[in-house]
Amino acid sequence: MTNIASPMKIVVVGHVDHGKSTLVGRILNETGALPEGKVEYLKEVCDKRGMPFEWAFVMDALQAERDQGITIDTAQIRFRTQARPYVIIDAPGHKEFLKNMITGAASAEAAVLVIDAHEGVQEQSRRHGYLLHLLGLRQIAVAVNKMDLVNFDQARFEVVKAEIVAYLNSIGVEPTYVVPVAARSGANISSKAAETPWYTGPSVLEALDRFEPAKAATDLPLRFPVQDVYKFDERRIIAGRIESGRIKVGDTLVFAPSGKSARIATIESWGGNHIAAVAAGAGQSVGVTLDEQIFVERGQVASLIESTPSLSHSVKARLFWLGREALKVGSRYKLKLATAEYAVEVTAIERVIDVEDLANHQGAEVGRNAVAEVVFRSKAPISHDSFIVNPRLGRFVLVEGYDIVGGGVIAEADAARQEHKSTNITFVDHKVNFDTRSLGNGHRGGVVWLTGLSGSGKSTIAMEVERQLFLKGWQVSVLDGDNVRHGLCSDLGFSPEDRAENIRRVGEVSHLFAQAGVLVLTAFISPYRGDRDRVRAIDPELFHEIHVATGLDECERRDPKGLYKKARAGQIPEFTGISAPYEEPIVPELSVITDGQTIEESVAEVLRYIEETFSLSAREQAVGWGL
Amino acid sequence: MSMNDLDALEAQSIYILREAFNRLDKIAMLWSIGKDSNVMLWLARKAFFGHVPFPVVHVDTKHKIPEMIEFRDRVAKEWNLPLIIGENRPALDSGMGPHLGRVECCTALKTDGLKQILGEHGYTGVIAGIRRDEEGTRAKERVFSPRTEAAGWDFKDQPPEFWDQFKTDFPPGTHLRIHPLLAWSELDVWRYIERESIPVVELYFSKNGKRYRSLGCAPCTGSVVSNASTVAEIITELETTKISERSGRAQDQESEDAFERLRAGGYM
Numbered sequence: 001m002t003n004i005a006s007p008m009k010i011v012v013v014g015h016v017d018h019g020k021s022t023l024v025g026r027i028l029n030e031t032g033a034l035p036e037g038k039v040e041y042l043k044e045v046c047d048k049r050g051m052p053f054e055w056a057f058v059m060d061a062l063q064a065e066r067d068q069g070i071t072i073d074t075a076q077i078r079f080r081t082q083a084r085p086y087v088i089i090d091a092p093g094h095k096e097f098l099k100n101m102i103t104g105a106a107s108a109e110a111a112v113l114v115i116d117a118h119e120g121v122q123e124q125s126r127r128h129g130y131l132l133h134l135l136g137l138r139q140i141a142v143a144v145n146k147m148d149l150v151n152f153d154q155a156r157f158e159v160v161k162a163e164i165v166a167y168l169n170s171i172g173v174e175p176t177y178v179v180p181v182a183a184r185s186g187a188n189i190s191s192k193a194a195e196t197p198w199y200t201g202p203s204v205l206e207a208l209d210r211f212e213p214a215k216a217a218t219d220l221p222l223r224f225p226v227q228d229v230y231k232f233d234e235r236r237i238i239a240g241r242i243e244s245g246r247i248k249v250g251d252t253l254v255f256a257p258s259g260k261s262a263r264i265a266t267i268e269s270w271g272g273n274h275i276a277a278v279a280a281g282a283g284q285s286v287g288v289t290l291d292e293q294i295f296v297e298r299g300q301v302a303s304l305i306e307s308t309p310s311l312s313h314s315v316k317a318r319l320f321w322l323g324r325e326a327l328k329v330g331s332r333y334k335l336k337l338a339t340a341e342y343a344v345e346v347t348a349i350e351r352v353i354d355v356e357d358l359a360n361h362q363g364a365e366v367g368r369n370a371v372a373e374v375v376f377r378s379k380a381p382i383s384h385d386s387f388i389v390n391p392r393l394g395r396f397v398l399v400e401g402y403d404i405v406g407g408g409v410i411a412e413a414d415a416a417r418q419e420h421k422s423t424n425i426t427f428v429d430h431k432v433n434f435d436t437r438s439l440g441n442g443h444r445g446g447v448v449w450l451t452g453l454s455g456s457g458k459s460t461i462a463m464e465v466e467r468q469l470f471l472k473g474w475q476v477s478v479l480d481g482d483n484v485r486h487g488l489c490s491d492l493g494f495s496p497e498d499r500a501e502n503i504r505r506v507g508e509v510s511h512l513f514a515q516a517g518v519l520v521l522t523a524f525i526s527p528y529r530g531d532r533d534r535v536r537a538i539d540p541e542l543f544h545e546i547h548v549a550t551g552l553d554e555c556e557r558r559d560p561k562g563l564y565k566k567a568r569a570g571q572i573p574e575f576t577g578i579s580a581p582y583e584e585p586i587v588p589e590l591s592v593i594t595d596g597q598t599i600e601e602s603v604a605e606v607l608r609y610i611e612e613t614f615s616l617s618a619r620e621q622a623v624g625w626g627l
Numbered sequence: 628m629s630m631n632d633l634d635a636l637e638a639q640s641i642y643i644l645r646e647a648f649n650r651l652d653k654i655a656m657l658w659s660i661g662k663d664s665n666v667m668l669w670l671a672r673k674a675f676f677g678h679v680p681f682p683v684v685h686v687d688t689k690h691k692i693p694e695m696i697e698f699r700d701r702v703a704k705e706w707n708l709p710l711i712i713g714e715n716r717p718a719l720d721s722g723m724g725p726h727l728g729r730v731e732c733c734t735a736l737k738t739d740g741l742k743q744i745l746g747e748h749g750y751t752g753v754i755a756g757i758r759r760d761e762e763g764t765r766a767k768e769r770v771f772s773p774r775t776e777a778a779g780w781d782f783k784d785q786p787p788e789f790w791d792q793f794k795t796d797f798p799p800g801t802h803l804r805i806h807p808l809l810a811w812s813e814l815d816v817w818r819y820i821e822r823e824s825i826p827v828v829e830l831y832f833s834k835n836g837k838r839y840r841s842l843g844c845a846p847c848t849g850s851v852v853s854n855a856s857t858v859a860e861i862i863t864e865l866e867t868t869k870i871s872e873r874s875g876r877a878q879d880q881e882s883e884d885a886f887e888r889l890r891a892g893g894y895m
Binding site for chain 2: 004005006007032034035036037038045048059061062063064072073074075076077078087099100102103106107135216227228230232233235237239241268269270271281283284285287298322336395396397399401402403404407
């Protein structure tokens with residue numbers, strides 16, 4: 001009795017009306033899971049409605065579900081086979097109930113995708129398949145249902161099978177089995193049906209019994225998010241669930257993001273005949289006391305020094321969007337990851353994925369029930385792992401107002417990793433760090449990124465701001481578009497790819513300067529929002545975008561280098577504003593409208609912003625110098 | 628260190644209780660005196676290392692079986708529980724009882740009794756020991772389940788809930804029901820009672836060939852035929868039975884959607 005395994009959780013998904021609930025009802029009946037009188041009771045219910053017996057009513061318990069003949073919300077019911085116990089999760093197929101489908105599917109270890117033999121693969125068949133994969137499910141069996149409606153025709157089965165297997169393969173899923181089924185009559189549910197002599201694979205229940213149970217996360221590195229700190233008596237107990245790995249008394253825990261560490265003094269417990277624990281592992285809700293009274297709070301993540309989680313201000317994620325309002329660049333949400341909460345902003349929508357044909361689209365927004373790749377930035381550093389490495393710390397939800405509006409899994413991001421490393425170096429290795437430099441200079445380092453059309457006045461403003469700041473004793477430098485193309489980027493042209501690489505290099509270099517305490521001004525057209533957002537993502541705290549918003553007409557009228565004239569004459573290909581796009585910043589830190597104002601006025605505006613943002617206040621200096 | 632199924636259920640329930648305690652301002656735990664809420668109380672003491680850091684509320688319908696009240700008062704004293712007893716006084720005074728309709732009686736004495744105590748104390752979170760395997764609409768419940776200002780359950784538009792990220796933001800005036808035992812089965816509950824030696828009311832054990840499987844008010848709770856007179860015997864019985872747990876609860880069987888209507892109105 002002590003070693004009974006947890007029931008395996010199976011979710012049943014698929015397009016609306018393809019027979020998910022019927023399949024579930026039939027499975028429950030064949031495994032003897034229904035209580036006495038349930039079938040008779042449901043027969044009565046159906047008679048009263050003047051309809052034939054409906055297996056789906058076992059799961060569709062709500063009146064509205066029975067009245068409309070659809071599943072609205074997910075339900076869970078247990079059954080067992082000879083092999084093991086199961087919890088079966090029925091998920092609605094209607095597009096408008098996608099949030100309920102995800103609620104059901106996210107807790108499952110394996111899935112059955114139901115497809116109507118007659119209708120074949122439909123929109124929600126694909127969407128559900130895609131979402132199962134996104135949620136991290138790798139074990140999927142397919143039930144091609146309603147074979148009775150196509151006279152158990154093998155040719156029809158093979159067509160549907162080929163179609164769904166091709167789709168699943170294209171998203172990296174190999175279905176374990178594809179089973180021809182007639183849920184209504186019970187064919188191939190628990191044993192092989194006489195109607196399909198041509199089918200040699202397992203029945204549905206046999207296919208379920210061949211799924212592998214989920215492995216415990218005990219072998220992954222320790223991730224112990226702090227859920228609460230209790231002081232009910234003389235003990236100060238750090239409470240939480242071990243998401244992965246294991247702990248033992250005497251281990252040194254490192255808390256992210258503070259970097260503080262202390263040793264586990266005791267593992268606390270209460271209850272009947274317990275023996276004081278000296279070790280605990282993934283899945284357990286525990287409480288520990290520490291040998292030193294360091295500051296610890298909810299949201300921090302304890303790990304072991306050999307393998308700490310990544311820490312970065314910016315994460316890239318693949319997400320499913322459930323919000324009524326579209327997700328847009330510049331939108332702000334609360335991001336909840338394990339027990340932590342972060343205020344985040346969307347800095348880029350890299351692509352919106354069409355789950356029908358898996359095509360990528362450039363999109364300015366992500367609509368309800370869509371899937372997309374999105375970059376978020378956060379004021380506070382986010383402790384995380386990529387989903388592939390450790391799902392427990394690689395997934396999050398987004399909250400807007402009172403509601404959960406989406407969920408996502410974190411991709412491995414180069415920028416995030418690099419930032420993580422340099423953060424460590426600054427904090428751990430450098431004897432002179434960012435704060436010391438700021439104190440010495442009287443201002444913080446940073447990147448002031450001027451973007452705008454050719455001739456908008458970026459270089460003119462930057463050079464004059466540099467001169468004036470220098471005279472005030474600032475550490476300041478300009479990186480200018482034309483100048484870097486003579487050296488750092490002399491191998492690059494003006495195609496979108498080359499422009500992206502140009503901006504990436506300049507972004508990296510300017511952040512190195514900024515971390516060395518220098519106020520860097522850059523003057524690049526940098527026409528693509530995505531390129532600029534990637535620079536921002538290197539370190540959102542340091543990056544300030546200024547839009548030099550001079551209209552195209554005015555730029556063309558000024559034409560200081562005669563470039564517009566050449567572009568109009570077709571002598572310069574891919575010229576921004578003429579034959580190549582300029583994507584304006586959506587929420588720049590500052591926008592300077594140069595039309596109708598003098599250069600001096602524009603310069604003064606930028607200077608004011610920089611001095612207000614980057615100067616250290618008298619108080620900061622006093623605290624910094626320990627006065 | 629390897630976890631069996633009861634370890635996993637216990638760890639998950641403790642996680643839920645700790646989330647409720649941390650995320651919500653003012654919470655209370657409902658104690659029906661039944662086996663499930665005894666297990667829930669036990670889990671709370673585990674979660675908070677011997678303490679129950681919130682009030683334990685019993686809504687007294689005055690129709691409860693006397694042994695239940697005796698058990699309540701004894702355990703509350705032994706475990707030093709912060710017990711609050713609620714009742715719908717006006718309804719009781721006007722003579723409300725099952726003779727006026729079972730669903731009406733449940734609504735007045737249980738649901739409205741609960742609402743009154745919620746309003747009086749301003750609780751924003753109510754922990755209740757319902758389980759998915761009890762009944763069809765409970766099978767569709769969320770762990771953190773929002774209730775409207777009138778304490779209603781909008782079952783047609785429940786919030787998404789996944790990866791143990793629960794709904795903890797809600798408009799003022801509304802509240803959350805928290806269900807730490809949602810994933811447990813009746814059998815799990817008894818196996819856990821056996822493992823942890825958790826006390827339960829004697830009515831669960833067979834006397835003269837009958838026992839109670841589910842406890843409620845005296846007029847609406849029937850017993851089942853059974854010879855199980857120990858926890859171990861109950862476990863053996865449940866491993867083979869095909870009788871549903873709430874078959875002895877008359878208010879569920881009033882009509883097809885009796886229980887759904889009760890729950891939509893704010894019943895547990």
